[in-house]
Amino acid sequence: MAIMIDCKNVGITFDQSKVLANVDLQIQDGEFVSIIGKSGSGKSTLLQAIGGLLTPTEGQVTVAEKVITEPVDEITYVFQKPVLLEWRNVLENVLMPIELKHKRKPTKEDITLAKAMLHSVGLAGHENKYPHELSGGMMSRVSLARALLTRPKILLMDEPFSALDAMTKEQLQLELMQLSVQFSTTIVFITHDITEAVYLSDRVVLLGEQPAKVKKEFSIPFKRPRAKQLKFEPSFTSIIKGIYEEIEGRGENSS
Numbered sequence: 001m002a003i004m005i006d007c008k009n010v011g012i013t014f015d016q017s018k019v020l021a022n023v024d025l026q027i028q029d030g031e032f033v034s035i036i037g038k039s040g041s042g043k044s045t046l047l048q049a050i051g052g053l054l055t056p057t058e059g060q061v062t063v064a065e066k067v068i069t070e071p072v073d074e075i076t077y078v079f080q081k082p083v084l085l086e087w088r089n090v091l092e093n094v095l096m097p098i099e100l101k102h103k104r105k106p107t108k109e110d111i112t113l114a115k116a117m118l119h120s121v122g123l124a125g126h127e128n129k130y131p132h133e134l135s136g137g138m139m140s141r142v143s144l145a146r147a148l149l150t151r152p153k154i155l156l157m158d159e160p161f162s163a164l165d166a167m168t169k170e171q172l173q174l175e176l177m178q179l180s181v182q183f184s185t186t187i188v189f190i191t192h193d194i195t196e197a198v199y200l201s202d203r204v205v206l207l208g209e210q211p212a213k214v215k216k217e218f219s220i221p222f223k224r225p226r227a228k229q230l231k232f233e234p235s236f237t238s239i240i241k242g243i244y245e246e247i248e249g250r251g252e253n254s255s
């Protein structure tokens with residue numbers, strides 16, 4: 001399978017402080033990779049470098065073999081707090097990338113597709129509501145539908161579900177998993193929730209302490225999409241245990 005994202009020896013220094021050093025990470029086309037690590041370890045910084053929002057001080061990031069120095073169309077970002085325009089209804093918010101990315105007015109086909117996306121994320125019938133009429137979970141759903149509308153090759157997600165209640169989060173995890181498999185989207189996902197990381201991902205990448213590099217990678221050997229019952233299987237929970245032990249420095253090869 002082709003490499004979609006290639007971080008080669010990436011280092012990032014802010015003022016005098018070196019946040020990332022020698023990060024080497026390759027992500028395959030269609031792969032779902034989660035990045036975990038302690039607070040302040042540099043997860044968002046790495047994601048910003050992949051998205052072209054930050055230029056590495058050392059090394060380079062390539063996406064589909066192009067060196068990234070600025071944001072590119074193939075990549076869409078999803079943040080923890082959904083950024084919705086208050087004066088636009090749900091359907092109009094989902095259609096925003098057509099105007100911003102493709103610089104044209106939405107066609108009938110775009111509107112049909114946007115409605116289908118809203119249906120896939122459980123928001124059929126809510127197209128005409130305004131953001132102030134939505135719950136946090138509904139806003140996250142709008143944000144997900146909008147991110148996937150233009151079928152980006154790559155989705156960069158920075159703790160997208162961390163502010164949601166457990167049941168809404170579980171539902172959105174399922175929807176994201178279905179859609180990412182359906183569209184073969186390459187996803188880099190930041191989370192503090194290890195169960196979420198293991199459940200969603202083909203691979204979980206642990207960043208070390210500052211200056212951070214990839215401390216350990218865990219392959220998750222279950223075919224996606226996965227049933228939610230997987231979370232109770234011993235083969236699943238033993239991977240979680242291994243990751244906790246690595247984070248706490250009790251892993252097999254921890255330094």
Ligand SMILES: Nc1ncnc2c1ncn2[C@@H]1O[C@H](COP(=O)(O)OP(=O)(O)OP(=O)(O)O)[C@@H](O)[C@H]1O
Nearest residue numbers: 014015019037038039040041042043044045046192
């Ligand atoms: N623009 C910036 N200028 C200076 N320092 C920064 C900047 N952005 C991030 N940092 C510093 O880089 C370090 C890593 O921050 P980053 O947000 O990448 O960590 P994180 O692992 O995503 O943290 P969290 O899990 O708490 O969200 C922190 O010490 C932070 O203060």
